[in-house]
Amino acid sequence: MTRVCDRFKDASFDNYICETPAQRKLVEALAAPITRNIFISGGVGVGKTHLCYAFLNKNCKRHYLKCLNAWFYYGDTVYTTIKDIIDCVKRGWQTGNSDTALDTYKEAKILIIDEIGLQYGTDSERIELYELFNYRYCEELPTIAVSNFTKDEVIQILGLRISDRLFSHALEFTIEGESKR
Numbered sequence: 001m002t003r004v005c006d007r008f009k010d011a012s013f014d015n016y017i018c019e020t021p022a023q024r025k026l027v028e029a030l031a032a033p034i035t036r037n038i039f040i041s042g043g044v045g046v047g048k049t050h051l052c053y054a055f056l057n058k059n060c061k062r063h064y065l066k067c068l069n070a071w072f073y074y075g076d077t078v079y080t081t082i083k084d085i086i087d088c089v090k091r092g093w094q095t096g097n098s099d100t101a102l103d104t105y106k107e108a109k110i111l112i113i114d115e116i117g118l119q120y121g122t123d124s125e126r127i128e129l130y131e132l133f134n135y136r137y138c139e140e141l142p143t144i145a146v147s148n149f150t151k152d153e154v155i156q157i158l159g160l161r162i163s164d165r166l167f168s169h170a171l172e173f174t175i176e177g178e179s180k181r
Helices: 021-031 048-059 082-095 103-107 123-138 151-158 160-167
Strands: 038-042 061-065 070-074 077-081 110-114 143-147 171-175
Touching (some): 021 048, 038 151, 048 077, 048 110, 077 082, 103 123, 143 151
Parallel strands (some): 038 171, 110 143
């Protein structure tokens, strides 16, 4: 389950301003059924996260949880950051549940991972991330990966084993432009 972010609660493909043909192609790809990985790179503030939430707003229902006093998306798509995945793994190590820590991310019909490249990049992190990406690759579950880093930089950060699974048959988009923040 993904918490609805107030800033992006009204994000849509219609209110994203496409300034380049590449941005239009990206919006078209995200609006269509997702059947393979998508890699989105670009500078800060160019609308990558807006587009992820536009995808969630189009494809997921919202549910208010009184106990948490917040709205959440529910459905087959999970949005997270790479740091949240690493934090989940570390909690699993601490509680002895490391075998099941990644299950939500592994089994999501579509997984959106934002901020790729902002993890520490330790060997233990790479091992856990490999488990996640390998599972999704083997089960043919699409991942939308989002980063401020270029493809080459992401390959260096994640390593070849993970990157090969992420970029295999992936659609790749780069959003250029000035920050809109």
